Amino acid sequence: MKRFETIAIHAGQEPDPTTGAVVTPIYATSTYAQEAPGTFAYEYSRTDNPTRTALQTALAELEGAGAGGGAVATASGMAATALMGYLLKPGDHIVIPNDAYGGTYRFIARVLGEQGIAWTVVDQTDLEAVAAALRPETRLVWAETPTNPLLRVVDIEALAVIAGTGNARLLVDNTFATAYLQQPLSLGADVSLYSTTKYVGGHSDVVGGALVTADGELLEQLRFFQNAAGPVPGPFDAYLTLRGLKTLAIRMDRHCENAEQIARFLVDHPAVGDVYYPGLESHPQHELAARQMSGFGGMISFRTRAGPDVAEKVVAKTELFFLAESLGGVESLVEVPALMTHMSVAGTDLEVPPDLVRLSVGIEHVDDLIADLDQALSG
Numbered sequence: 001m002k003r004f005e006t007i008a009i010h011a012g013q014e015p016d017p018t019t020g021a022v023v024t025p026i027y028a029t030s031t032y033a034q035e036a037p038g039t040f041a042y043e044y045s046r047t048d049n050p051t052r053t054a055l056q057t058a059l060a061e062l063e064g065a066g067a068g069g070g071a072v073a074t075a076s077g078m079a080a081t082a083l084m085g086y087l088l089k090p091g092d093h094i095v096i097p098n099d100a101y102g103g104t105y106r107f108i109a110r111v112l113g114e115q116g117i118a119w120t121v122v123d124q125t126d127l128e129a130v131a132a133a134l135r136p137e138t139r140l141v142w143a144e145t146p147t148n149p150l151l152r153v154v155d156i157e158a159l160a161v162i163a164g165t166g167n168a169r170l171l172v173d174n175t176f177a178t179a180y181l182q183q184p185l186s187l188g189a190d191v192s193l194y195s196t197t198k199y200v201g202g203h204s205d206v207v208g209g210a211l212v213t214a215d216g217e218l219l220e221q222l223r224f225f226q227n228a229a230g231p232v233p234g235p236f237d238a239y240l241t242l243r244g245l246k247t248l249a250i251r252m253d254r255h256c257e258n259a260e261q262i263a264r265f266l267v268d269h270p271a272v273g274d275v276y277y278p279g280l281e282s283h284p285q286h287e288l289a290a291r292q293m294s295g296f297g298g299m300i301s302f303r304t305r306a307g308p309d310v311a312e313k314v315v316a317k318t319e320l321f322f323l324a325e326s327l328g329g330v331e332s333l334v335e336v337p338a339l340m341t342h343m344s345v346a347g348t349d350l351e352v353p354p355d356l357v358r359l360s361v362g363i364e365h366v367d368d369l370i371a372d373l374d375q376a377l378s379g
Protein backbone atom coordinates (compact mmCIF):
# COMPACT_ATOMS: atom_id res chain seq x y z
CA MET A 1 0.00 0.00 0.00
CA LYS A 2 1.53 3.29 -1.12
CA ARG A 3 1.55 6.32 1.18
CA PHE A 4 -0.66 9.39 0.84
CA GLU A 5 1.94 11.65 -0.82
CA THR A 6 2.68 9.02 -3.47
CA ILE A 7 -0.96 8.20 -4.19
CA ALA A 8 -1.79 11.90 -4.61
CA ILE A 9 0.80 12.19 -7.36
CA HIS A 10 0.37 8.82 -9.08
CA ALA A 11 -3.11 7.31 -8.62
CA GLY A 12 -5.08 7.51 -11.86
CA GLN A 13 -2.25 9.60 -13.33
CA GLU A 14 -0.14 7.19 -15.37
CA PRO A 15 1.60 8.75 -18.39
CA ASP A 16 -0.84 9.35 -21.24
CA PRO A 17 -0.91 6.15 -23.36
CA THR A 18 -0.83 7.93 -26.74
CA THR A 19 1.92 10.51 -26.10
CA GLY A 20 3.62 9.59 -22.85
CA ALA A 21 2.69 13.00 -21.35
CA VAL A 22 3.46 12.74 -17.63
CA VAL A 23 0.66 15.16 -16.77
CA THR A 24 -2.90 13.99 -17.30
CA PRO A 25 -4.13 15.89 -20.37
CA ILE A 26 -7.13 18.19 -20.28
CA TYR A 27 -9.51 16.16 -22.44
CA ALA A 28 -11.50 19.06 -23.85
CA THR A 29 -14.07 17.01 -25.71
CA SER A 30 -17.78 16.51 -25.24
CA THR A 31 -18.00 13.25 -27.18
CA TYR A 32 -15.88 10.28 -28.35
CA ALA A 33 -15.75 8.42 -31.67
CA GLN A 34 -17.02 4.84 -31.49
CA GLU A 35 -15.92 1.93 -33.73
CA ALA A 36 -19.46 0.60 -33.84
CA PRO A 37 -22.56 1.77 -31.93
CA GLY A 38 -22.17 1.01 -28.25
CA THR A 39 -18.45 0.04 -28.32
CA PHE A 40 -16.70 2.64 -26.22
CA ALA A 41 -14.50 3.29 -23.23
CA TYR A 42 -15.88 6.84 -23.15
CA GLU A 43 -19.20 7.92 -24.62
CA TYR A 44 -20.11 11.47 -23.59
CA SER A 45 -18.39 13.87 -21.16
CA ARG A 46 -21.35 14.35 -18.81
CA THR A 47 -21.16 10.62 -18.18
CA ASP A 48 -17.35 10.32 -18.09
CA ASN A 49 -14.28 12.27 -19.10
CA PRO A 50 -10.70 10.98 -18.74
CA THR A 51 -9.43 14.04 -16.84
CA ARG A 52 -12.33 13.71 -14.39
CA THR A 53 -11.74 9.95 -14.14
CA ALA A 54 -8.13 10.58 -13.12
CA LEU A 55 -9.27 12.94 -10.36
CA GLN A 56 -11.92 10.51 -9.13
CA THR A 57 -9.43 7.63 -9.08
CA ALA A 58 -6.94 9.65 -7.04
CA LEU A 59 -9.56 10.89 -4.55
CA ALA A 60 -10.94 7.37 -4.05
CA GLU A 61 -7.51 5.84 -3.52
CA LEU A 62 -6.50 8.54 -1.04
CA GLU A 63 -9.32 7.37 1.21
CA GLY A 64 -8.87 3.67 0.57
CA ALA A 65 -12.34 3.43 -0.99
CA GLY A 66 -11.37 -0.03 -2.28
CA ALA A 67 -12.20 -1.95 -5.44
CA GLY A 68 -15.97 -1.67 -4.93
CA GLY A 69 -15.90 1.98 -3.94
CA GLY A 70 -14.94 5.18 -5.67
CA ALA A 71 -15.36 8.90 -5.95
CA VAL A 72 -17.76 11.15 -7.80
CA ALA A 73 -16.38 14.59 -8.70
CA THR A 74 -18.90 17.42 -8.94
CA ALA A 75 -19.05 21.00 -10.16
CA SER A 76 -18.87 22.37 -6.59
CA GLY A 77 -19.10 21.24 -2.99
CA MET A 78 -22.78 22.19 -3.04
CA ALA A 79 -23.32 20.03 -6.14
CA ALA A 80 -21.98 17.10 -4.08
CA THR A 81 -24.44 18.03 -1.33
CA ALA A 82 -27.24 18.18 -3.91
CA LEU A 83 -26.36 14.68 -5.21
CA MET A 84 -26.74 13.34 -1.66
CA GLY A 85 -30.13 15.08 -1.56
CA TYR A 86 -31.35 12.94 -4.46
CA LEU A 87 -31.07 9.88 -2.19
CA LEU A 88 -33.81 11.26 0.06
CA LYS A 89 -37.57 11.04 -0.36
CA PRO A 90 -40.44 13.01 1.18
CA GLY A 91 -40.96 11.75 4.73
CA ASP A 92 -37.28 10.97 5.25
CA HIS A 93 -35.41 12.63 8.10
CA ILE A 94 -31.82 13.93 8.48
CA VAL A 95 -29.80 14.80 11.58
CA ILE A 96 -27.64 17.86 10.99
CA PRO A 97 -25.04 19.67 13.14
CA ASN A 98 -25.60 22.94 15.00
CA ASP A 99 -22.43 24.34 13.48
CA ALA A 100 -21.82 23.82 9.78
CA TYR A 101 -21.06 25.46 6.48
CA GLY A 102 -23.90 27.95 5.96
CA GLY A 103 -24.68 26.72 2.44
CA THR A 104 -25.21 23.20 3.73
CA TYR A 105 -27.84 24.41 6.16
CA ARG A 106 -29.44 26.58 3.46
CA PHE A 107 -29.71 23.60 1.10
CA ILE A 108 -31.18 21.30 3.74
CA ALA A 109 -33.62 23.86 5.16
CA ARG A 110 -34.69 25.68 2.01
CA VAL A 111 -34.40 23.03 -0.71
CA LEU A 112 -34.80 19.60 0.91
CA GLY A 113 -37.13 21.02 3.56
CA GLU A 114 -39.42 22.36 0.83
CA GLN A 115 -39.58 18.86 -0.60
CA GLY A 116 -40.94 17.30 2.58
CA ILE A 117 -37.67 16.10 4.09
CA ALA A 118 -37.48 16.73 7.83
CA TRP A 119 -34.34 17.58 9.77
CA THR A 120 -33.21 17.98 13.37
CA VAL A 121 -30.35 20.23 14.43
CA VAL A 122 -28.13 18.64 17.10
CA ASP A 123 -24.91 19.53 18.89
CA GLN A 124 -23.03 16.48 17.61
CA THR A 125 -20.37 16.74 20.31
CA ASP A 126 -23.21 15.43 22.53
CA LEU A 127 -23.53 11.80 21.39
CA GLU A 128 -26.59 11.12 23.53
CA ALA A 129 -28.37 13.99 21.83
CA VAL A 130 -27.51 12.52 18.42
CA ALA A 131 -28.86 9.10 19.45
CA ALA A 132 -32.02 10.72 20.81
CA ALA A 133 -32.59 12.61 17.55
CA LEU A 134 -32.62 9.43 15.47
CA ARG A 135 -36.05 8.35 14.18
CA PRO A 136 -37.11 5.23 12.30
CA GLU A 137 -37.23 7.38 9.14
CA THR A 138 -33.75 8.92 9.67
CA ARG A 139 -31.75 8.13 6.53
CA LEU A 140 -28.75 10.34 7.01
CA VAL A 141 -26.61 11.68 9.82
CA TRP A 142 -24.82 14.66 8.32
CA ALA A 143 -21.64 15.55 10.18
CA GLU A 144 -18.91 18.10 9.66
CA THR A 145 -15.64 17.94 11.59
CA PRO A 146 -13.92 20.21 12.39
CA THR A 147 -16.99 22.41 12.01
CA ASN A 148 -17.22 25.69 10.16
CA PRO A 149 -16.73 28.21 11.77
CA LEU A 150 -16.46 27.14 15.43
CA LEU A 151 -13.96 24.29 14.92
CA ARG A 152 -15.87 21.79 17.02
CA VAL A 153 -14.67 18.22 16.61
CA VAL A 154 -17.13 15.32 16.54
CA ASP A 155 -16.36 11.65 17.09
CA ILE A 156 -16.75 9.99 13.67
CA GLU A 157 -16.38 6.45 15.00
CA ALA A 158 -19.08 6.99 17.63
CA LEU A 159 -21.42 8.69 15.16
CA ALA A 160 -20.99 5.75 12.74
CA VAL A 161 -22.07 3.35 15.49
CA ILE A 162 -25.11 5.49 16.33
CA ALA A 163 -26.13 5.86 12.66
CA GLY A 164 -25.68 2.11 12.23
CA THR A 165 -28.09 1.29 15.07
CA GLY A 166 -30.80 2.88 12.93
CA ASN A 167 -31.30 2.83 9.20
CA ALA A 168 -29.12 5.86 8.58
CA ARG A 169 -25.92 6.50 6.68
CA LEU A 170 -23.18 8.71 8.10
CA LEU A 171 -21.81 11.47 5.87
CA VAL A 172 -18.76 13.44 6.98
CA ASP A 173 -17.98 16.78 5.38
CA ASN A 174 -14.18 16.43 5.37
CA THR A 175 -13.46 19.76 3.69
CA PHE A 176 -11.51 21.30 6.60
CA ALA A 177 -9.30 18.31 7.46
CA THR A 178 -9.00 16.66 4.01
CA ALA A 179 -8.12 12.99 3.65
CA TYR A 180 -4.52 13.88 4.56
CA LEU A 181 -5.42 14.70 8.16
CA GLN A 182 -8.55 12.61 8.63
CA GLN A 183 -9.92 9.43 7.02
CA PRO A 184 -13.68 9.28 7.64
CA LEU A 185 -14.29 6.02 5.74
CA SER A 186 -11.77 4.10 7.82
CA LEU A 187 -13.50 5.46 10.94
CA GLY A 188 -16.83 4.01 9.79
CA ALA A 189 -18.43 6.83 7.79
CA ASP A 190 -20.37 5.77 4.68
CA VAL A 191 -19.40 8.75 2.59
CA SER A 192 -16.97 11.69 2.72
CA LEU A 193 -17.91 14.98 1.15
CA TYR A 194 -15.46 17.62 -0.07
CA SER A 195 -15.53 21.10 -1.31
CA THR A 196 -12.36 20.62 -3.38
CA THR A 197 -12.52 24.39 -3.89
CA LYS A 198 -10.75 24.61 -0.54
CA TYR A 199 -7.60 22.67 0.51
CA VAL A 200 -7.70 19.99 -2.20
CA GLY A 201 -7.52 22.55 -5.01
CA GLY A 202 -5.58 24.75 -2.64
CA HIS A 203 -4.87 27.75 -4.89
CA SER A 204 -8.20 29.63 -4.86
CA ASP A 205 -8.51 29.18 -8.62
CA VAL A 206 -11.21 26.54 -9.05
CA VAL A 207 -14.61 25.55 -7.64
CA GLY A 208 -15.33 21.84 -7.24
CA GLY A 209 -16.60 19.07 -5.01
CA ALA A 210 -16.50 15.34 -4.49
CA LEU A 211 -18.12 12.42 -2.69
CA VAL A 212 -16.04 9.37 -1.78
CA THR A 213 -17.45 6.04 -0.61
CA ALA A 214 -16.40 2.41 -0.18
CA ASP A 215 -20.03 1.27 -0.58
CA GLY A 216 -20.49 -0.01 -4.14
CA GLU A 217 -24.25 0.31 -4.09
CA LEU A 218 -24.10 3.91 -2.90
CA LEU A 219 -21.43 4.68 -5.51
CA GLU A 220 -23.68 3.33 -8.28
CA GLN A 221 -26.55 5.53 -7.09
CA LEU A 222 -24.31 8.60 -6.89
CA ARG A 223 -22.85 7.93 -10.34
CA PHE A 224 -26.38 7.56 -11.69
CA PHE A 225 -27.39 10.93 -10.18
CA GLN A 226 -24.13 12.52 -11.41
CA ASN A 227 -25.01 11.52 -14.98
CA ALA A 228 -28.78 12.00 -14.70
CA ALA A 229 -28.64 15.47 -13.13
CA GLY A 230 -25.32 16.52 -14.69
CA PRO A 231 -23.51 18.73 -12.12
CA VAL A 232 -20.07 17.68 -13.39
CA PRO A 233 -16.79 19.60 -13.34
CA GLY A 234 -15.34 20.45 -16.75
CA PRO A 235 -12.00 18.89 -17.72
CA PHE A 236 -10.05 22.08 -17.00
CA ASP A 237 -11.52 22.23 -13.48
CA ALA A 238 -10.68 18.56 -12.97
CA TYR A 239 -7.11 19.27 -14.14
CA LEU A 240 -6.67 22.23 -11.78
CA THR A 241 -7.99 20.16 -8.88
CA LEU A 242 -5.59 17.31 -9.70
CA ARG A 243 -2.72 19.78 -9.96
CA GLY A 244 -3.55 21.05 -6.48
CA LEU A 245 -3.99 17.56 -5.07
CA LYS A 246 -0.38 16.64 -5.88
CA THR A 247 0.92 19.11 -3.26
CA LEU A 248 -1.88 18.69 -0.71
CA ALA A 249 0.30 16.89 1.84
CA ILE A 250 3.12 19.43 1.98
CA ARG A 251 0.73 22.36 1.91
CA MET A 252 -1.34 20.86 4.72
CA ASP A 253 1.79 20.34 6.86
CA ARG A 254 2.63 24.03 6.53
CA HIS A 255 -1.00 25.14 7.10
CA CYS A 256 -0.98 23.13 10.35
CA GLU A 257 2.40 24.48 11.54
CA ASN A 258 1.48 28.09 10.81
CA ALA A 259 -1.98 27.78 12.36
CA GLU A 260 -0.66 26.28 15.56
CA GLN A 261 1.79 29.16 16.06
CA ILE A 262 -0.86 31.74 15.22
CA ALA A 263 -3.38 30.15 17.60
CA ARG A 264 -0.83 30.43 20.43
CA PHE A 265 -0.09 34.04 19.50
CA LEU A 266 -3.83 34.85 19.61
CA VAL A 267 -4.34 33.18 23.00
CA ASP A 268 -1.72 35.52 24.48
CA HIS A 269 -3.00 38.67 22.76
CA PRO A 270 -4.82 41.11 25.08
CA ALA A 271 -7.37 42.14 22.40
CA VAL A 272 -8.43 38.53 21.77
CA GLY A 273 -11.08 36.61 23.69
CA ASP A 274 -11.82 32.92 23.08
CA VAL A 275 -9.67 31.17 20.48
CA TYR A 276 -11.08 28.11 18.70
CA TYR A 277 -8.41 25.76 17.38
CA PRO A 278 -8.43 21.97 17.92
CA GLY A 279 -4.65 21.96 18.42
CA LEU A 280 -4.88 23.99 21.64
CA GLU A 281 -4.89 21.90 24.82
CA SER A 282 -7.74 24.14 26.03
CA HIS A 283 -10.00 23.08 23.11
CA PRO A 284 -12.88 20.99 24.54
CA GLN A 285 -12.32 18.16 22.03
CA HIS A 286 -8.51 18.42 21.85
CA GLU A 287 -7.94 14.77 22.82
CA LEU A 288 -10.50 13.51 20.33
CA ALA A 289 -8.92 15.65 17.62
CA ALA A 290 -5.46 14.28 18.48
CA ARG A 291 -6.80 10.74 18.14
CA GLN A 292 -8.96 11.24 15.07
CA MET A 293 -6.76 13.59 13.05
CA SER A 294 -3.06 13.47 12.18
CA GLY A 295 -2.84 17.29 12.36
CA PHE A 296 -5.16 20.07 13.48
CA GLY A 297 -5.61 21.96 10.22
CA GLY A 298 -5.24 25.54 9.09
CA MET A 299 -8.51 27.08 10.29
CA ILE A 300 -8.78 29.22 13.43
CA SER A 301 -11.64 31.29 14.78
CA PHE A 302 -11.47 33.80 17.60
CA ARG A 303 -13.59 36.40 19.31
CA THR A 304 -12.51 39.96 19.95
CA ARG A 305 -12.73 41.17 23.52
CA ALA A 306 -14.42 44.39 22.48
CA GLY A 307 -17.27 43.08 20.30
CA PRO A 308 -18.45 43.08 16.66
CA ASP A 309 -17.27 46.61 15.75
CA VAL A 310 -13.72 45.65 16.62
CA ALA A 311 -14.01 42.42 14.61
CA GLU A 312 -14.97 44.48 11.56
CA LYS A 313 -12.06 46.88 12.12
CA VAL A 314 -9.54 44.06 12.54
CA VAL A 315 -10.51 42.33 9.30
CA ALA A 316 -10.37 45.64 7.44
CA LYS A 317 -6.85 46.34 8.76
CA THR A 318 -5.06 43.12 7.88
CA GLU A 319 -2.91 43.38 4.77
CA LEU A 320 -1.58 39.88 4.12
CA PHE A 321 -4.80 38.24 5.29
CA PHE A 322 -7.21 39.21 2.51
CA LEU A 323 -10.74 39.94 3.63
CA ALA A 324 -12.58 37.27 1.66
CA GLU A 325 -14.91 34.30 1.82
CA SER A 326 -13.63 30.79 1.10
CA LEU A 327 -10.62 29.08 2.67
CA GLY A 328 -7.90 26.52 2.17
CA GLY A 329 -5.77 28.37 -0.37
CA VAL A 330 -2.05 29.12 -0.15
CA GLU A 331 -2.86 32.74 0.70
CA SER A 332 -4.22 33.67 4.13
CA LEU A 333 -7.80 34.92 4.37
CA VAL A 334 -9.83 36.55 7.13
CA GLU A 335 -13.58 37.09 7.46
CA VAL A 336 -16.44 37.78 9.83
CA PRO A 337 -18.72 34.71 9.46
CA ALA A 338 -21.84 36.43 10.84
CA LEU A 339 -21.64 39.04 8.06
CA MET A 340 -20.23 36.86 5.28
CA THR A 341 -20.18 33.05 4.99
CA HIS A 342 -22.81 32.45 7.66
CA MET A 343 -25.34 35.20 6.87
CA SER A 344 -27.84 32.55 5.78
CA VAL A 345 -27.95 30.99 9.28
CA ALA A 346 -28.81 34.23 11.12
CA GLY A 347 -31.73 33.64 13.47
CA THR A 348 -31.40 29.81 13.31
CA ASP A 349 -29.89 27.25 15.71
CA LEU A 350 -26.67 27.65 13.73
CA GLU A 351 -26.28 31.38 14.35
CA VAL A 352 -22.65 32.36 15.03
CA PRO A 353 -21.36 35.04 17.45
CA PRO A 354 -21.26 38.50 15.78
CA ASP A 355 -17.74 39.20 17.05
CA LEU A 356 -16.30 35.98 15.62
CA VAL A 357 -13.35 36.32 13.24
CA ARG A 358 -12.35 33.33 11.11
CA LEU A 359 -8.85 32.86 9.73
CA SER A 360 -7.81 30.58 6.91
CA VAL A 361 -4.09 30.45 7.62
CA GLY A 362 -2.07 30.23 4.43
CA ILE A 363 1.45 29.02 3.78
CA GLU A 364 3.24 32.39 3.81
CA HIS A 365 6.03 32.85 6.39
CA VAL A 366 4.42 32.63 9.80
CA ASP A 367 6.37 35.60 11.20
CA ASP A 368 4.88 37.85 8.51
CA LEU A 369 1.40 36.53 9.25
CA ILE A 370 1.77 37.14 12.99
CA ALA A 371 3.11 40.65 12.40
CA ASP A 372 0.10 41.39 10.18
CA LEU A 373 -2.38 40.17 12.80
CA ASP A 374 -0.52 42.03 15.52
CA GLN A 375 -0.75 45.38 13.71
CA ALA A 376 -4.44 44.78 12.91
CA LEU A 377 -5.30 43.89 16.51
CA SER A 378 -3.34 46.73 18.10
CA GLY A 379 -4.91 50.14 18.06
Ligand SMILES: *Cc1c(COP(=O)(O)O)cnc(C)c1O
Nearest residue numbers: 076077078101148175195197208
Ligand atom coordinates in the same frame (compact mmCIF):
# COMPACT_ATOMS: atom_id res chain seq x y z
C1 LIG B 1 -17.14 25.72 0.94
C2 LIG B 1 -17.73 24.59 1.68
C3 LIG B 1 -18.78 23.82 1.12
C4 LIG B 1 -19.41 24.17 -0.21
O1 LIG B 1 -18.52 24.00 -1.27
P1 LIG B 1 -18.53 24.89 -2.62
O2 LIG B 1 -17.37 24.34 -3.36
O3 LIG B 1 -18.38 26.32 -2.21
O4 LIG B 1 -19.84 24.65 -3.29
C5 LIG B 1 -19.24 22.74 1.86
N1 LIG B 1 -18.73 22.44 3.08
C6 LIG B 1 -17.74 23.16 3.64
C7 LIG B 1 -17.23 22.78 4.99
C8 LIG B 1 -17.22 24.26 2.97
O5 LIG B 1 -16.24 24.98 3.55
